[in-house]
Amino acid sequence: MCLAVPGRVLDIEERDGTRMANVDFGGVVKEVCLEYLPDLQVGEYAIVHVGFALQRLDEESAKQTLELFATLGMLQEEFGDPWDLAAEAAGTLPPEGEGARR
C-alpha cells in the first residue's frame, strides 16, 4: 500500500472540478488526481501513490524505477487483482459477488 510508483502523464482533464489525468505505469494505465501537483503537464513523470501524484520525478529516474519494479514483479503486486492475491495467500478461492473483482 505504501508503494509509490512512477508514472507518465498521458492526458489531463477536469472532472467534477478536480484536475485528473490518465497515467501510464509501464503499460498499466490508471486514473490519477493531480490536485497536489497542479502544474504537472502531459509527458511529465511523477511519483504516484494510491491514485495521487505526490512529487515530480525526472524521466530517467522514473524509467529506471519502473524497470526495476517490473523485474521484481512489484507492478503485478501493485496492480494485480487484490482478491486473487488474497485468495492465493489464504489458499482458497476468491469470494464471488458484485464488486468483489473491482
Next chain:
Amino acid sequence: MKYIDEFQDPELARRLLDDIHSTVTRPWALMEVCGGQTHTIIRHGIDQLLPEKVELIHGPGCPVCVTPLEVIDKALEIASRPGVIFCSFGDMLRVPGTGRDLFQVRGAGGDVRVVYSPLDALRIAQRNPDREVVFFGIGFETTAPPNAMTVYQARRLGIRNFSLLVSHVRVPPAIEAIMRSPSCRVQGFLAAGHVCSVMGVEEYPELAERFRVPIVVTGFEPLDILEGVRRTVTQLERGEHTVDNAYPRAVRPEGNTAARAMLEDVFEVTDRAWRGIGVIPDSGWRLSAKYRDHDAEHRFSVDGIQTREPAECRSGEVLQGLLKPHECEAFGTLCTPRTPLGATMVSSEGACAAYYLYRRLDLTPAAREATPVV
C-alpha cells in the same frame, strides 16, 4: 557478496559497499523506518552484504502492521452491517481481527470492495446514494493526503453517504518514542523517503539534535538503501548527527506544500495507539471538527468492541526492533501467510512477511517445511 549481481547497477552497489566496509570501525545499529525498505533489505540480502558491525533494525513503518486490533475490529463490524459498502486497499483484506478478517466478511455476504484510490470509494458513494460507503483510511504521511483530499471532495460535492474510518499515523513522534524507550539501541535512522516526499524534512532537525542521532532520508530501492547506510555510518564515525537527504530525486526540503495544507485543513493531530507499541502522544491524525460528519466512528456506533490478541504473536516486539521475525517461536509454524497471527505476516510491508518470503532461515525441520525457499 552472493546477491550483488542482482542489483540494478552492480558496479555502483559494489563501490557503495566497499565504501561502507572501509568506513566502519565500530558497531552501529541503524533503524530503517519504512516497511518497504525492510522488504528491499531482506529481498536483496543487503543486511548480509553489510559489514558485521552494521546492524539494521526493522522499524514500525508498516501502516497495516501498526493499525491497532481495535480499529481492525471496528472495520470488520462496520463492514458486516447491512446497507454498508466497505472500501479498502487490498492489503487490509487478510489482516486478522479478533476471529475473522475482511476477506471472510466478504465471503459471508458483506459488501467489501477493494479500491485502487480513495477517490474510487467516493465514486461508489456517488453511484449508491441509498447506501453508506465507508473507506478504511489507514497509513502514514504518504497515504493521509489522498484520504484528506477525498473527504474534502465529499464535503465540496455534498456527498453525505461517504465516511472515513481513520487510523492515520505520523513518523516523527514514533522516532521520538523509539529514542525514549529504555531498551532503545538505535543510533541512526534511515527515514522513509515517500513520507518525506509529502512532509519534507523540516520535522527532523530538532529530533536529530535532541537525541544526537543522524537521520538520513532514504529511498527504498536497493541502491538507495546502500547510499542511506553509507551516509548514516559516515556521520556516526565522524560523531555527527545531522539530517541528510539521500533521496533528492523524490524529496524536496519543503515536501509537497499543497498536500501539507490539505492535511492541516482536514485532519488534526491526536494521540494514537500503535499495535504492539501502545499510545504515542501526538502520533496520529483524526478528522478535524469541520469534517466530523464524514467520520465513520461518529456515524456508526462501534464502541465497546472486545478485542483478543493471540498470545503467541510477538509482532509488537518485532515492530519495536526488539525481536527479529524468525526469533518468534510461532514464525513459520503456527504463523504463516496462510494462517497469520498478526499483521506483520500478512502485510506487503510486514517484516515477518519479508523474512517468510525472501530469507533462507535456520529453522526447526517443521518450520523449514512450511517456509518456501526463494
